[in-house]
Amino acid sequence: MMKAHDFVLALLAFALFAMLAFLPMFSHAGSLQVHTWQGGAKAAHTIAHDDYCSASTTGIEQYALPILNARGLKASLGLIAGSCTDAQWQTLKERVAQGHELFNHTLTHLGMLEPGSLAPISGWDNVREIVSAQQLVHSKLGYTMHFVAFPSDLATPQAKAFVEAQAEILGARAAKHIYDGKAAGLNDANQLQPYFVKWDGYWRDGKWSLYKPARGNMLIQHVDAALADGSWSYRTLHGVADSSWEAAPVDQYTAYADYLAAKVKTGELWVAGPSDIIRYQVTRTQCPLKLDGNTIKASTSNPLCSRYGTALTVDVRLDAGQEGTFIQQGKALPTQMLDASTARLAINPLLGDVKIQ
Structure with a gap:
């Protein structure tokens, strides 16, 4: 007959064997x-077209969005909400369904500052230009915009504080250097300022851009800068081959889209709207x-x-x-x-x- 202590030892041995057999599972x-x-990309990039719904930016629909859609790329469209027609609201429903982001470029695109100063012009109203634009877009599309770009990227400190206080607005494009310091450049993932997103504006001659045409396609240069730095580059554009301010030529824009698509395919680049990128970075740092x-x-x-x-x-x-x-x-x-x-x-x-x- 098995002694008690032998039975206990046998039971323990069986339990240990069972545990060891179970662990590899x-x-x-x-x-x-x-x-x-x-996605493990090296860098991020945003394609932003301002002045959507302006009569001058017809090339956004005629050229830019078909070029991007054909390559699976997403744009961000800055709406002058008060100028959108019924037909444009219908088109915007399709663009939202395709995954393009809409951002608040104010209700009327009214310039905010007196030239060379921080004094607001007499007609500026934060509620009308920012909140009314938000409400109009939501009423027409059921869509909430989460990002703001001030007209001409100029804003008073009060207007910036107003935007930051809006719960549904998660970020804003950096206002120019009148009082904020340098607004152009790249956004460091570890020092991201959601309401001061740096950008570069497209100028055909490179006058007010960080990049110059003598060095090649300026649109691509901004992408390469982000890839080299491991950061986020935000490209501000208006129309393509139309009458808008500093419209980009079709050939440059097509080459830019081809380059973006190739970098996305290799996994090197994440192309997305500003809200998605800001959400990701804040989550990464604030939800460890x-x-x-x-x-x-x-x-x-x-x-x-x-x-x-x-x-x-x-x-x-x-x-x-x-x-x-x-x-x-x-x-x-x-x-x-x-x-x-x-x-x-x-x-x-x-x-x-x-x-x-």
């Missing part, structure tokens, strides 16, 4: 990386993810996290080459295995912790 996470840009054993934990206590929160591109290195299953809110997240032990997935911190099985 689970993947153990070794490390976690949250990528600076969506960390690996704790087999759980990816999300910290969401910062109010900016709940306001801006979106999905982040995350790579998880698994121990022992095991392929993991990632569970969030009881559902398995789509996962791409980059190699035998590295999984890539999108995690929205607002949806809670992720269990690795």
